[in-house]
Amino acid sequence: MAKEYLNYIAGKWVPSKSGRTFENRNPSYPDEVISVHPLSTKEDVDEAVKAAKEAFPKWSRIPAPKRAEILRRATEILIERKEELAQLMSREMGKPIVEARGDVQEAIDTGFYAFGEGRRLFAFTTPSELENKAAYVIRRPIGVAGLITPWNFPIAIPSWKIFPALLAGNTVVFKPASDSPATAAEFVKIFEEAGVPPGVLNMVTGSGGEVGEAIASHPDIRVVSFTGSSVVGARIAEIAARTYKKVSLEMGGKNPQIVMPSANLDLAVDGVLWGAFGTTGQRCTATSRLILHEAIYDEFLDRLLERVKTLKIGDPWEEDTNMGPLVNEGALKKVQLYIKYGLDSGAKLLYGGERVDRPGYFFQPTIFTDVDPNSRVAQEEIFGPVLAVFKVRSFDEAIDLANNVRYGLSSSIYTNDIREAMEAIERLEAGITYVNAPTIGAETHLPFGGVKQTGNGHREGGWTVYEIFTELKTVYIDYSGRLQKAQIDTWEDLE
Numbered sequence: 001m002a003k004e005y006l007n008y009i010a011g012k013w014v015p016s017k018s019g020r021t022f023e024n025r026n027p028s029y030p031d032e033v034i035s036v037h038p039l040s041t042k043e044d045v046d047e048a049v050k051a052a053k054e055a056f057p058k059w060s061r062i063p064a065p066k067r068a069e070i071l072r073r074a075t076e077i078l079i080e081r082k083e084e085l086a087q088l089m090s091r092e093m094g095k096p097i098v099e100a101r102g103d104v105q106e107a108i109d110t111g112f113y114a115f116g117e118g119r120r121l122f123a124f125t126t127p128s129e130l131e132n133k134a135a136y137v138i139r140r141p142i143g144v145a146g147l148i149t150p151w152n153f154p155i156a157i158p159s160w161k162i163f164p165a166l167l168a169g170n171t172v173v174f175k176p177a178s179d180s181p182a183t184a185a186e187f188v189k190i191f192e193e194a195g196v197p198p199g200v201l202n203m204v205t206g207s208g209g210e211v212g213e214a215i216a217s218h219p220d221i222r223v224v225s226f227t228g229s230s231v232v233g234a235r236i237a238e239i240a241a242r243t244y245k246k247v248s249l250e251m252g253g254k255n256p257q258i259v260m261p262s263a264n265l266d267l268a269v270d271g272v273l274w275g276a277f278g279t280t281g282q283r284c285t286a287t288s289r290l291i292l293h294e295a296i297y298d299e300f301l302d303r304l305l306e307r308v309k310t311l312k313i314g315d316p317w318e319e320d321t322n323m324g325p326l327v328n329e330g331a332l333k334k335v336q337l338y339i340k341y342g343l344d345s346g347a348k349l350l351y352g353g354e355r356v357d358r359p360g361y362f363f364q365p366t367i368f369t370d371v372d373p374n375s376r377v378a379q380e381e382i383f384g385p386v387l388a389v390f391k392v393r394s395f396d397e398a399i400d401l402a403n404n405v406r407y408g409l410s411s412s413i414y415t416n417d418i419r420e421a422m423e424a425i426e427r428l429e430a431g432i433t434y435v436n437a438p439t440i441g442a443e444t445h446l447p448f449g450g451v452k453q454t455g456n457g458h459r460e461g462g463w464t465v466y467e468i469f470t471e472l473k474t475v476y477i478d479y480s481g482r483l484q485k486a487q488i489d490t491w492e493d494l495e
């Protein structure tokens with residue numbers, strides 16, 4: 001029996017004013033409806049924003065260390081419910097259970113970081129150029145924050161936004177992805193149970209085109225934080241600009257792993273298997289391009305081929321499953337289309353390329369060689385278990401090829417040559433570079449984000465996410481008792 005969830009507005013669980021709902025299905029067995037959720041409209045968003053706006057003055061006045069206490073309680077509940085949430089996530093969107101536990105753990109880590117940040121929220125002090133005058137900077141909450149998240153990290157990504165937004169004193173209207181609304185609702189329940197006051201955190205489910213755009217365009221939302229595809233991110237930025245919002249965008253990737261002749265090849269094979277086929281390739285940081293130096297090309301592919309055959313594809317809630325399904329039928333069709341694009345452009349299938357013969361949206365791990373660097377398979381985010389392999393003759397060629405895409409999120413180089421490693425760190429156009437580790441594996445207390453069409457200059461994670469959810473206020477206190485003029489008075493005027 002499918003569970004029915006509602007929107008969470010002003011501290012109450014309520015249906016959409018539209019009276020309509022949508023189904024949330026298990027991608028491993030699409031006949032199974034896991035839950036039913038409100039198919040909300042702009043009217044529901046208006047209600048949620050009204051509640052958030054009303055709750056803002058009081059919530060923002062609570063001292064940050066006290067807000068942090070409530071968030072600590074939420075984090076403790078997350079610990080208690082970790083296994084149950086991971087199981088639900090695995091059924092809802094198909095992530096292998098081991099990874100689903102990691103997803104919840106990421107939220108736990110982010111919650112405890114936010115708790116600590118309640119006693120930091122550091123800003124700056126600096127000397128004034130005038131005597132008997134203090135100059136410093138404080139952080140202020142912004143107001144109502146609109147948070148729009150993807151389905152591939154159903155708890156981790158909402159946690160990256162909700163914890164810091166609330167800790168900083170903002171109130172929130174949250175729209176989760178339509179492919180992972182049940183874990184999102186359970187996550188919101190945790191904040192309710194922890195004692196977050198009514199109206200401080202609101203959740204509205206429904207389509208991106210309706211609910212997401214209503215958030216991006218609402219005049220009373222002052223900051224929008226979005227994670228998802230670059231196309232949708234650009235659309236949100238355009239709409240949000242009309243009401244002068246602050247907008248943080250975390251978007252797609254086409255992440256390269258380079259392997260040089262000095263590398264430990266077995267380690268690099270481990271890395272690419274995890275990077276390319278973990279989460280069935282459905283990570284923004286997934287390794288979708290493998291750039292091999294010609295000296296190790298044949299040897300590396302032999303070892304990779306041997307290992308890829310051992311990956312276990314199956315029900316994601318089984319402990320030993322390596323690869324679950326793609327998230328929905330649309331994702332499966334997209335991957336199938338890219339297999340055709342690859343073959344049409346002259347690439348060769350080294351492995352995979354087929355749907356798996358079982359219920360659900362399962363697809364084989366797929367490796368293309370002889371890929372044209374300017375073809376669609378080489379350039380576009382497929383968001384599935386498809387790896388494009390390239391052969392290069394030199395380090396410079398590897399770097400140029402790695403940079404020859406419009407995205408810039410994660411990157412990796414396997415080498416034991418210190419010069420290559422250090423130069424790659426400087427020259428790879430990406431927000432993250434790993435040395436002798438795969439392109440996935442970010443830690444929550446470090447900045448996370450990308451360059452080029454992956455981001456718009458912000459970083460989530462660690463202390464940097466607090467830049468997104470606070471405004472800086474500059475304070476001058478003149479205790480000289482006279483009119484002092486910056487840029488005009490000089491030290492010769494001192495008595």
Ligand code: NAP
Binds near residue numbers: 178207
């Ligand atoms: P998506 O289609 O862009 O959707 C992301 C969110 O935006 C969902 O909640 C979606 O709602 C909503 N949305 C869709 N159209 C909208 C619109 N016109 N206005 C406002 N909101 C709208 O992305 P996805 O398929 O969920 O996730 C995969 C993408 O996310 C990939 O490109 C991946 O690289 C990226 N990603 C990036 C990061 C990062 O940190 N850089 C992390 C994870 C994922 P519905 O679900 O209702 O459509």
